[in-house]
Amino acid sequence: MEHGPGLAGTPAPTPVQLAALRPHVVELQDGKFATTAELNTTPADVDAIFATHLPAFVQARGGGGVPVVFWAHGGLVDERKALAQALHDIPWWLANGIYPVHFVWHTGFWETLGELLAQHYAELDAAAPLAGRHRAAVPVVAGTVPAPLPGPAPAGPGAVSDAADTDVTDGLIEDLLRFIGGPEVWAAMKDSARLASEPGGGAAYVADALRAYVAAHPGQVSVHAAGFSAGANFQRYFVPAVVRDGTAGVKSCNLLVPALRTASFKEGLEPLLGTGIQRLALFGMHQDLALADNTFGIYHKSLLYLVRAALDSTPGTPILGLQQCINEDPGLAALFKEAPAAGVAEAVWSVAAGGPLDARSTATTHTAFDNDAPTMDSVARRILGRDSIVSYGATQHRGVLRAAAQSAP
Numbered sequence: 361m362e363h364g365p366g367l368a369g370t371p372a373p374t375p376v377q378l379a380a381l382r383p384h385v386v387e388l389q390d391g392k393f394a395t396t397a398e399l400n401t402t403p404a405d406v407d408a409i410f411a412t413h414l415p416a417f418v419q420a421r422g423g424g425g426v427p428v429v430f431w432a433h434g435g436l437v438d439e440r441k442a443l444a445q446a447l448h449d450i451p452w453w454l455a456n457g458i459y460p461v462h463f464v465w466h467t468g469f470w471e472t473l474g475e476l477l478a479q480h481y482a483e484l485d486a487a488a489p490l491a492g493r494h495r496a497a498v499p500v501v502a503g504t505v506p507a508p509l510p511g512p513a514p515a516g517p518g519a520v521s522d523a524a525d526t527d528v529t530d531g532l533i534e535d536l537l538r539f540i541g542g543p544e545v546w547a548a549m550k551d552s553a554r555l556a557s558e559p560g561g562g563a564a565y566v567a568d569a570l571r572a573y574v575a576a577h578p579g580q581v582s583v584h585a586a587g588f589s590a591g592a593n594f595q596r597y598f599v600p601a602v603v604r605d606g607t608a609g610v611k612s613c614n615l616l617v618p619a620l621r622t623a624s625f626k627e628g629l630e631p632l633l634g635t636g637i638q639r640l641a642l643f644g645m646h647q648d649l650a651l652a653d654n655t656f657g658i659y660h661k662s663l664l665y666l667v668r669a670a671l672d673s674t675p676g677t678p679i680l681g682l683q684q685c686i687n688e689d690p691g692l693a694a695l696f697k698e699a700p701a702a703g704v705a706e707a708v709w710s711v712a713a714g715g716p717l718d719a720r721s722t723a724t725t726h727t728a729f730d731n732d733a734p735t736m737d738s739v740a741r742r743i744l745g746r747d748s749i750v751s752y753g754a755t756q757h758r759g760v761l762r763a764a765a766q767s768a769p
Contacts, residue, residue: 377443382399383409384409386405386566387399388562391552391553391561392561394464394466409569410569414428418459425581425582427743428459428461429743430584430586431463431588431591433730434591436467436663446460446462450462457744458584458740463591465553465556465594530659530660543672550593558597567602583610584612585612586615588617589617592680595613596620596624596628599629599636602636603632603635609636611639612639613641615642618642622680622692630705633704634704637704638704639705643708643721643723644709644710645683645709646710649662649710650682650726653726680692683709708720709721713734719738720734720735721735722734723735740752
């Protein structure tokens with residue numbers, strides 16, 4: 361999850377928890393195996409996943425047909441929150457007969473962006489009256505995201521003026537982020553994703569080990585990829601690294617509100633559809649919801665609009681997770697089918713509460729997708745190829761999960 365309220369003040373994982381995570385977590389720093397993290401990863405740890413932990417899980421599940429999912433978190437997630445999410449999600453994956461590997465890839469984006477906003481928040485506050493608002497001085501704490509500016513006034517006679525004020529204020533934030541180095545921070549995060557799957561990167565080592573396992577144990581596992589927000593940038597490089605020689609294919613690739621350029625998708629993932637990637641799904645917000653979202657309490661649209669306008673090196677660059685950008689691209693609009701239509705690439709625009717069980721989402725903010733039960737249940741159903749699953753909504757009931765894992769065939 362990205363800056364989810366449920367993980368505020370996340371405690372450090374205990375030694376017992378770290379030991380439980382090791383068979384399922386690969387930590388990376390600047391694309392390499394982490395050496396100064398809460399849970400450092402070595403090549404031997406990855407070797408143990410494919411030599412010991414995964415084979416034991418396959419054997420316990422009857423010896424074949426086990427899905428393995430590689431998960432990449434978003435860009436606003438620090439290490440501790442990423443580990444907490446892994447601790448929360450791994451029992452659910454396992455209870456559904458899915459072997460998870462979570463990449464914790466130390467984007468650094470949240471901390472750096474928060475510091476930039478905090479350092480320059482006074483400039484934004486001083487400029488805000490230009491939008492027709494009076495703002496009281498807002499205290500800034502270094503290293504934190506600033507407190508929210510007052511939100512829009514209730515609808516009424518001044519509603520049109522207030523909407524215009526919001527547009528101006530959002531424009532000020534976009535201009536400020538570009539001026540203070542937001543694009544450089546975003547580019548560095550994307551470089552980290554790219555370097556991980558290039559020769560010498562930690563994810564490249566995982567991809568090599570996975571291909572070797574698939575070649576040595578045909579039919580034992582199916583491979584799946586999932587990425588949330590900026591995690592789509594990670595999968596844009598990891599998936600091609602997995603399928604590059606044809607030894608292994610990706611049965612499903614699931615992207616949740618992908619903060620990925622459409623051009624990057626077309627270059628890295630679209631050419632693999634139907635060959636290296638059997639089926640791809642995009643989960644995002646309907647355009648009206650994306651335009652009504654709130655980012656950091658100060659930007660009155662989805663984070664993806666902020667990425668497009670302020671963080672990408674080219675303002676206005678189309679972003680895959682925005683319905684608007686899909687609709688404005690004839691090729692992508694034709695590629696992504698919407699339920700009840702189906703195809704090699706499908707789009708689910710929240711709120712989608714009806715229709716096929718693997719095409720549902722009730723997330724109404726960008727940050728909600730990776731802990732929205734209908735969204736995560738849809739991902740699990742696409743991975744498993746069946747409707748009957750242990751719901752993500754049951755993940756707090758560890759007894760239920762243990763019983764499901766023990767009784768599964």
